[in-house]
Structure formats: C-alpha cells, structure tokens
Amino acid sequence: MGVTIKDIAKRVGVSPSTVSRVINGNTVISDETRKKIQEAMAELNYHPNSRARNFATGSTNTIALVIDAEDENTFSNTFFNRSVYAIEKAAQSNGYNLLITNDTDDAGSSISELVYEKKVDGLILPSSRVRSGLLELLNQEGFPYVVLGEPDICSDNLDWVDVNNFEGSKNAVTHLLDQGYKRIVFAAEDTKTVFSKKRIEGYYSALDEEKGCREKAEVISCGENYSLLCEKIEDAIEKQGADAFLCSNNVIAYHVMKTLKNHNYSMPSQVGIVTFDNYPFAEYMDPPLSAVDVDTYLLGEKAASLLIKKINKEEVEKRAVLIDTEFIFRDSSKRGGLE
Amino acid sequence: MGVTIKDIAKRVGVSPSTVSRVINGNTVISDETRKKIQEAMAELNYHPNSRARNFATGSTNTIALVIDAEDENTFSNTFFNRSVYAIEKAAQSNGYNLLITNDTDDAGSSISELVYEKKVDGLILPSSRVRSGLLELLNQEGFPYVVLGEPDICSDNLDWVDVNNFEGSKNAVTHLLDQGYKRIVFAAEDTKTVFSKKRIEGYYSALDEEKGCREKAEVISCGENYSLLCEKIEDAIEKQGADAFLCSNNVIAYHVMKTLKNHNYSMPSQVGIVTFDNYPFAEYMDPPLSAVDVDTYLLGEKAASLLIKKINKEEVEKRAVLIDTEFIFRDSSKRGGLE
C-alpha cells in the first residue's frame, strides 16, 4: 500500500541504504544523488514510516507527561495547563511528540507500562506522583525522567524544576511590610505540600527581617472549607489585629475579600491583600489584586528541555532549577507606607 | 540487552509464535503451555516491546488530540481540560495512549506528520482547527478522526461531538421567563463561532414562545473589551429596560454583576443573571450564580469512544452527538415569578 524506501530506491536506481542516508541528512551523499532521491520522494509523496524507524532505532521520539489523576484540580489548574502547553511546544521544537498519561495507583500502572514496553524515551513526573517504588523502577531501567515541582523525597538526588516559592513569598511579605502593614497573615489551603512549606518559610524569613513581626506571624489553613476560612479570617482581624493577608491562591483571596467586605473593612487602607497566581480575574477584582506571578510556561519549557538533554545524555549543569517569580503591584496592597 | 520473546521461548522449550499467542490472549493454547510461558515471563521480567509490536501490526495504539495553539485560552479553559482528562481516561481504558499536539499553520504541519508518518491511529480535532485542506488530507489517507465541537463547515459530513448549546441556552431563557423576567439580554464575547450562534438561536427560540419578548431581544458582544461590555450593560438596563442577562461565560457574568453592583441594582429582584459554565467560582458569587452546566467530561469521553469505534471500523450509529446541558438554579435568577 504505502510507498516505502525501496520504491524510492528502485525508481532512482540506488540502494535503500542510500535513500535512508538522504532521509537522515547524512552528508556523505553526492549532491546529484541526493537531489534525484529528493525529487523521487516528492513525486511519490513518500513519507518515512515512523513505526519502522522507531523499531529500527530503538527510540520513539516521544516523551510522556504524567498527570496526577487523583488530583481533581490538576486539569482545572490554569497554571498547570500552561506548563503542558509549554512542554508540548518544547518537545515539538526538538522533534519529540508528547504523550499524556494519568497515573493510577493500580498495580499494572500506566507508567511502568510506558517504561517497560519502551513506549516513550523519557518522562516528566509531577512531584505529587513521586514515590520510592516508582523511582526504583526508573533508576533500575536507566530511564530518563525529570520531576515537575520540588519533590518531598530525594530532592537532592533528583532532577527537578520548580517555581521559587520561597522567594516569591518572601518578596510579597517584604512588599507588605514596606507598605506599612504590620500583622501579616498567611492563608493557605494546606501547609503540608512542599510548595506550601516553602512559601511559609519565605513568609517567616521576610518577617524575621522586621523586628517584632515574627512573633505575630500566623498561618491559617482551611482545606477546602471556606466557611471555616472566613471565621479564621475574622478572628485574625478582630482578635489578633491582622492588617494584611498573603493568600496562596485566588480562591482564598476571593474569600478573604468577601469577608472583609462583609465586615466593612476597607481595602487596602485598613487591610492589604496579596495573592499567589496572577489569574485573569485578579486584575478585575475590586480592588485589583496584587499578585505573585508564576511563569508556568517557563516551568514547563525548562522541564522539557532538561528531559531532552538527559535523553541525549548531555551533561546537565544543575539538578534543580528554580524559576523566579514576579511581583505584580496593584491596588489591593497599596497603602503607600502609611502607618 | 532486553529479554525478548525468543528468550521466553527457549526457556520454556516452545517456539516464539506460541509465546506471542499467549501475549495476545489467543485461546487455542493449552492451559499447561500457557501457564509455563506465563511463569517464564514473570521470572525473566519480560515485557513485550511496543515498538516492535507497532511495527509488526501496523498500528500504534495511540490517538492524538490536536490543540488549538492559536487560541491562548484553550489551555486556560477549565472545560476544555476536563475533556482532555476524559479523553485520556477513555483512551487508556481502551488500550490506547494519548498524544497531544499543537496545530500550527506551518506548511509541514504537525498534523500531516502524524498522519503521513503513521504516528497515531486516529485523531481528535477541535472544530476551530477544521479546514478544508486538512479534511482532504485525512479523507484521502482514509485516516480516522472525530471533531470536538460542531464545525462550521461540512458539519453534515463529519463525525462530531458537541454540547447542546441550543437547548442549554433555550432552557436558561425559558427559566428566566418563568421567573417573571421580561427583557432578557444575551451577553457574549463573540457572535460568530458556531457555539455562539447556536446559543443565540436557542435564546431566540425561547423568546419566541412568550409573546412580545422576541421584539425586545438584544444580543451584546464585546470581544475582550470589558469596559465596552459594562457600557453596553448600562445602556441595556437604562435605555431598554433590560431585567435579566444570559452570559456566555463566567468572566462576562462577573462583569455584569460588577456593573449592577456599581449602579445599585439589586440581584435578583431587579435584575436576574444566568451564566454558561458552572465554574467553581459561580457558587460563591454574591448572589450565587445560576448556571448552565456543561458536562465536558462526557464530551471528551464520547469523542474518544467514537474515535476508537471508527479506528476499529465498527459501525457508528450517528455522525453527530449532542450532550445535554444541566441547568443549575441558584439565587441570581430566583425572582419567584414576581412581576
């Protein structure tokens, strides 16, 4: 059915291997032969069969991105998705295809299938799916992989890429202090994930540099229980005299703002707010939300290019890559350094 | 290096084809032989090489999902992403892997590469990327594909899956009428895409059933110019006496609500609101937003299973599949049929 390398060879009167050389850009071919072969390929509308090539070369030119299937939010996470977009672009521009797979915890996991059956050349693993059994498998098979997000185990021995949550948080808090806020509360959905911990560390680190502030530090966490969150916010303001909130995402920021409005606290004069993640919504909020912007596109791009380097066995300069955050100053934290 | 089918054959003392039969679940094997072969595979930690299988069988057990790279929003679209999640799940449960590729308009497009080089067995194409040249290529190569979303060309001759935008819109407007709202405005970012057109048709269709309402119909579109949107909203209320808005997404709904609040219109007593897409935010808005909920998970699932049927050359009952929407009644449209 399809036209093969042999058909081209026959038509031009050369051997299949010569045609193969042209396809692969081998330079030892004479210009004349190359030209004739290329013409024949165009005339016959020849396209190399990637299945045969994969088989012959022992590679697939495909990388896999593992998705955390347990995490309902992964796919509704705009930021994660920008990373996916970036990974695909980086892959494509390096001649790789991108396979996406949910990681289930089943015994015959989809990941081990990819690895054992050699369906891809390497994989990007979200930190939430890093577990020792899987690492053993990968290392034992000498399979190239990169972790997306700082993992909570083996972080010194793995190649990973993450946002600099520590600095992002620290900068935001320093900004709030500079604006004259004194009692800054950190509000998050959890405090256990690696990125939450890093942000909390950054929060403390900024407070440490302003005397008397660390003592008043307070971290609120609420899971997804937003009415609980609202209560805690009220308490923080009324009982502890909180005058600013650093929120770990936009949903939390939204609830903080709602609570403040319900109690007629004015923003930003009485209470300031900064949120992580610069959602499209953030700039339209009332007041517009200051945000720690995270370049998840870059995150994905770095992860993909790091993986491809590993696949090609190039030397990798550093094991861990941290992406800088950018602080976006809007009205919600604009107190102007007033007391 | 790797252990192959021959190693298993040798160890058990059978021929490679017998081992192959066991791998492929061929039933003519004697229980005894099967058992011995399975034991040997376990002992040697054998896994079939998918590259070799793909080559031998002439298939890849992979489907591709094309992403609209031009559309910045695709990847930040929560709903689209739930479809991706569903597609992956459906693929996996049918033994397929999922490849994701951006569609660039370059001459050597990534899609034609997938098709010509036989990298995947079929593809899911978003309606926004349907163009005649591409369809020609696919049809000419006899390549299985399914369109995600109703396409604006050839919709009668293609297999596609979409949400029932017409009914969703119609139901929402009927609901508003039932609640006693009289002058309902449809607010959208555009009016040209197929789904917008269908929604507008549904909007008109509902109005037609209530006398005197169709004459007062008004469709507002604003692109991404939200200050323009706010002006138009004001006009609609003040000059045309609008008392309800059907919004084509949450961002629009947000701006409508903001405008209403700024002008001290009370919701839902003076003005009612319904939005398309039940974002997590919708239920936390003030008042909580009534929404036309779209099951994009089901959308993706249907698309994937339809494609896999086509790949297997099974007869497909209908060319076009419409997914029902669900109306979620919250406070923002609860007027209770008052005048």
Added chain:
DNA sequence: TTGTAAGCGTTATCAA
C-alpha cells in the same frame, strides 16, 4: 495445539 518461516520498513555495519 504447536512450529516454521516470511514479512513489517528502516537503520547500521561492513565491504567495495
């Protein structure tokens, strides 16, 4: 129920 052998389309080694 099992074995033999050809074949899938390309790459890669070696020789010319």
Added chain:
DNA sequence: TTGATAACGCTTACAA
C-alpha cells in the same frame, strides 16, 4: 560515495 546484508522483536499465514 555507494551497495549488500544483517538486524531490530514481534505477528501471522500456513503447515504439521
């Protein structure tokens, strides 16, 4: 600069 030829690991008639 080119050509023969083996090899990649599996599937699949066909034969036994």
